[in-house]
Amino acid sequence: MRQTQLRLTDLDRSSVEEIRSKGIHHSREVNRAHALSCLDRGIPEAQILDVLGMGRTALWRTRSAYLQGGVEHAIFDVARAGRPAVYDTDAEARVTALACSAPPKGRQRWTLVELERAARQEVGLGAVSRETVRRMLKKTTSSPGGV
Numbered sequence: 217m218r219q220t221q222l223r224l225t226d227l228d229r230s231s232v233e234e235i236r237s238k239g240i241h242h243s244r245e246v247n248r249a250h251a252l253s254c255l256d257r258g259i260p261e262a263q264i265l266d267v268l269g270m271g272r273t274a275l276w277r278t279r280s281a282y283l284q285g286g287v288e289h290a291i292f293d294v295a296r297a298g299r300p301a302v303y304d305t306d307a308e309a310r311v312t313a314l315a316c317s318a319p320p321k322g323r324q325r326w327t328l329v330e331l332e333r334a335a336r337q338e339v340g341l342g343a344v345s346r347e348t349v350r351r352m353l354k355k356t357t358s359s360p361g362g363v
Contacts, residue, residue: 222255222279228287229256235291248278248291255279303344308352311335311344315353 224232235241235249247268254264255275265272282290314334319326326334331353332346 224256231287245291251275251278310338311352312356
């Protein structure tokens, strides 16, 4: 296997070491940081692949991304396209709190339809649907009323 030399700048080296040693990062980001560090130290690619358990293509892409765009481009994933969330975690927390509160008068538990009606009266949740309420509650560990 052909070994291509890669030399990190001092600033890039300190950034990589910081990602490797502390902070909260996704495992693939830490793995890429380890790969860059190993390439910088001249460790053979075959050994890097064996120790880190990554594929040859992943290593090549990490090296190529570093050469094209630096550490940030090589280690961190690019934001993917997709529809942004309509309701934030605060709105989800309010719906969950509503579901955990006392049910309407004359009822023993909340139904999804009643939760939807009550949530629509909350500020910022005027257009929430029954399905959205169901998905919000599905994310929680408690599920009152069989929701």
